[in-house]
Amino acid sequence: MNDKLDIKTAIKDTLPTVFGYIGIGVAFGIIASSAGFNPFIVGMMSLFIYAGGAQFITVSMLSSSFPILSIVLATFLINSRMILMSMAIAPFFKEYSIFKNISIGTFLTDESFSLGMNKQNYTNGKLNFEWFNTANLISYITWAVSSVAGALLGGIVENPYALGLDFALVAMFIGLLYLQVISDFTIKKKVQIIVIIVVLFLVYFGMIFIPSNVLIIVVTLIGCAIGVVLKNVIY
Numbered sequence: 001m002n003d004k005l006d007i008k009t010a011i012k013d014t015l016p017t018v019f020g021y022i023g024i025g026v027a028f029g030i031i032a033s034s035a036g037f038n039p040f041i042v043g044m045m046s047l048f049i050y051a052g053g054a055q056f057i058t059v060s061m062l063s064s065s066f067p068i069l070s071i072v073l074a075t076f077l078i079n080s081r082m083i084l085m086s087m088a089i090a091p092f093f094k095e096y097s098i099f100k101n102i103s104i105g106t107f108l109t110d111e112s113f114s115l116g117m118n119k120q121n122y123t124n125g126k127l128n129f130e131w132f133n134t135a136n137l138i139s140y141i142t143w144a145v146s147s148v149a150g151a152l153l154g155g156i157v158e159n160p161y162a163l164g165l166d167f168a169l170v171a172m173f174i175g176l177l178y179l180q181v182i183s184d185f186t187i188k189k190k191v192q193i194i195v196i197i198v199v200l201f202l203v204y205f206g207m208i209f210i211p212s213n214v215l216i217i218v219v220t221l222i223g224c225a226i227g228v229v230l231k232n233v234i235y
Helices: 007-034 039-048 052-063 068-079 081-093 098-107 110-119 129-152 165-183 189-209 212-234
Strands: none
Touching: 007 039, 007 052, 007 110, 007 129, 039 052, 039 129, 052 068, 081 098, 081 110, 081 129, 081 212, 098 129, 110 129, 165 189, 189 212
């Protein structure tokens, strides 16, 4: 990464995350196809729902004939973490119009959020609409195309998990976490490593007691609180 925030740089910065979208998008398309959804429906889900985990849950719940209200509620709970992420990036776009802010928030993903947090380490704490919007749109298009491709391949690949496609997203986040740690010089590495270890333990033991869709929110809030305390204590 560098300190430029133009569209060309955004394309270059976002390309490494594309492979993660392709892997998990194809996996989703194959699973949706095996559940009886045709490529057109899969494509519409990716364009209008546009939420990886929520789409997997939606397919599963629709296949099991769950009521629509239950599906909507489950989708909201899974994606409620986006409220926290949107609040975190909002200060970067205060000078932009409501339309542009809505656009950024609508297409925001875990990956583009992580990418943006990494980028601002190189730009003196600045982000702009052109860079972030380009990163969001690349993610959006890649996800939609990949899921449709997966649906078309559904009849060929019977078990996507056997190919390890579901690990693509995990691998991508590990890479993004590594980039965040090595590029952020505003917080001591000691604090970052301690918070990462604490979060790992919280997730591991939290899964025993807390539903996974709620666990993300709980661990995020606790992790942030611990990080703030450690930062003030160590500094």
